[in-house]
Amino acid sequence: MKFEHRKMVIAMVLLLAGSCFAPGISPGQYQYAPPPKEITIDYLSDWYGPVQYNHEKHAQRADCQDCHHHTTGPEDSERPFRKRVNPACLVCHEQSPPSETVSCKQCHTRQQFYPGEVVKSDNPVLYHIDRTGLKRAYHQACMPCHLEKRTHTSCDSCHALTEKGRQAYQLQDKTGQKESSGQNE
């Protein structure tokens, strides 16, 4: 944890520095921070360990909008995000301002289906009655592309099973194969 904490601080300093000195942005324009190079996704670690996500490498291979359906900053010719946005969203959000953050966890809850989330539908004018939780949001962001590009799609190619996970899946030896009594016969 200590290591991750230090990393986080460094990342934040870098982000702040980047946003202050980012060239080409006039003071009146919306300022957006450059994306982080590497992210440790550990909010949901339980059966599986944290994901060391190389954001920089992925950003080189895909457009921001392939994963982030919200954007910061205004649209321009370099970042024509609206053409990628689901038309169903634009019915209401055509005039919506840029969001302050594009981080998944900002909107998609870790506590999906817990009492606090369930009662949100008490609001009679709530349109988004079926908001995705964080775990699905992550998998939805990654898996379609991994399937399409036929790269690794098995669970432990992104996050390794923890000891708790090994017990949950009833794996008994270290090779990932359950020892069967029939093998000796």
Add this chain to the structure above:
Amino acid sequence: MINRRHFMKGGLAASTIGALGLSKKSEAADFAGYPDSMGVLVDLSRCIGCRSCEAACNSEQQLPPPEKPFNDFSVFEELRHGQKRRPDENTYTVVNSYDPPALDHPLFRKIQCNHCLEPACLTSCFVNAYTKTPEGAVIYNPDVCVGCRNCMIACPFYIPAFRYSSAFQPRIMKCVFCHDTRLREGKPPACVESCPVEALTFGRRTDLLAMGKQRIRQNPESYVNHIYGEHEAGGTAWMYLSPAPFEQAGFDTTVPNEPILNYVKDFLSFVPMVLMIWPALFAGFHLLAKRKNDNTSAATQDNEE
């Protein structure tokens, strides 16, 4: 004699009216479920067949270890007596794989107790071992169960399983919606929490129906326009959305929309009449007939004298 005949007619009429009245008074027909009871919407178009729900169920309910680990996908090929896997005394839930012709990928379907709003198992149980809780779970009490296994016959989804393997602690084994450990505290069941892609959505049943209909409305090409369990067997807490016709994913689409209870209710309403009125009625007949015989024989004796 005329008075006696009038009495019998009146008695018969009264018992018939009583019987009809009993059947009309039954409230079950209008029971729409507990308000704010919880449920789960299973979206088959999202399920990836990872079997995490099976693993979560096993550890949450402290069930016996499985023959194969939960990340062994060869179980999808298994057939037992020519049928795909189903919940048994060691497993409360199983995921099976199907190949609908219209899809280019397998379709996975999780099976468990559907937690009916008006459970047939509960109705069939004469010792009240089953309870439908206000939270939506159908739970089972092994302490009062006599092991008659009527519930196994009554269930339209063939869910309750009997622990035949234990000679000293036989009992019904079935999904209890994690009632004691999670649902009562408002938490989603273990299988729902373990699902990586939210193929299982937990919430109030009324909210789930709204969500299901919204998903169908927004992606009409991705779903069959039906929520299995909205009306089946009188409505169930666990409901399904499917991208292929439900019968191609192993669902029994012949399950009636009426609660199973309704098919036996009319008959059952006669049981109190039979038990309470018939003995008195026929005892009365017997006494009257006996009295007539006594009178006749007495009269004969008088005549003889």
